[in-house]
Each structure stands twice: as C-alpha cells, then as structure tokens.
C-alpha cells in the first residue's frame with residue numbers, strides 16, 4: 001500500500017532510464033532526420049554518406065562521444081534495436097543501415113527517399 005502511495009505521490013526526479021528516454025524522444029521530435037551513430041561505425045558512415053549524397057540535413061548523435069551510456073539502452077527500449085546506426089526520418093523509425101538502404105531503393109509507405117526527406121524538411 002505504501003508503495004502505491006509513494007508511486008502516486010512521489011516528487012522525486014525521473015529515473016536515469018526515463019531521463020534518457022525523454023532525451024531520445026526530444027531529439028526525434030526536434031529533428032527531421034536523426035542518426036544515432038558511433039563515429040567509428042562503418043554502417044553509420046555509410047548511412048551518413050548516403051544522406052550527404054542527397055544533400056540532406058540530419059542530426060548525427062554520436063553515442064561514443066556521449067558520457068551518458070543510458071542513451072543506447074533507451075533506444076533499445078524505444079525501438080527494440082540495439083545496434084547503430086539507428087535512424088529516424090520524420091519521427092518514423094527506419095532501423096539500421098540495411099533498412100535505410102532498402103528505403104533508398106524501394107521507398108516507404110508509397111514515398112520515395114527524396115519525398116521522405118522533403119517531408120522531413122531535410123532537403
């Protein structure tokens with residue numbers, strides 16, 4: 001019972017995990033295209049190269065440069081994906097580099113990649 005009251009009326013700050021999830025969600029909300037990445041990751045480099053090829057603006061969030069290692073766990077909790085790159089276009093989860101390559105080739109939801117990037121305000 002006291003647990004329920006503590007839970008309902010707690011004024012304590014969010015847990016680390018909740019804070020990391022909020023940060024991830026904010027980055028997705030604030031940016032048309034987001035690539036959660038690691039600087040040394042060849043798949044991430046490929047994704048960024050493809051985006052650069054379209055002249056797209058994107059936020060690359062380099063997790064290996066980030067002291068907060070909770071972010072990768074938060075991404076897993078939100079997307080079910082633990083690897084990088086972890087890509088969002090227009091708040092829609094795309095997946096990793098191979099998923100992005102498939103979108104470049106086939107489009108998504110009836111839109112080609114240029115249309116998707118335009119809708120995201122990235123080009």
Ligand SMILES: N[C@@H](CCC(=O)N[C@@H](CS)C(=O)NCC(=O)O)C(=O)O
Nearest residue numbers: 041042043082083084085096097098
């Ligand atoms: N099939 C994935 C492969 C991605 C992958 O293996 N990424 C590696 C880094 S290069 C990774 O996330 N390893 C786990 C980690 O860094 O925590 C894709 O196409 O994105």
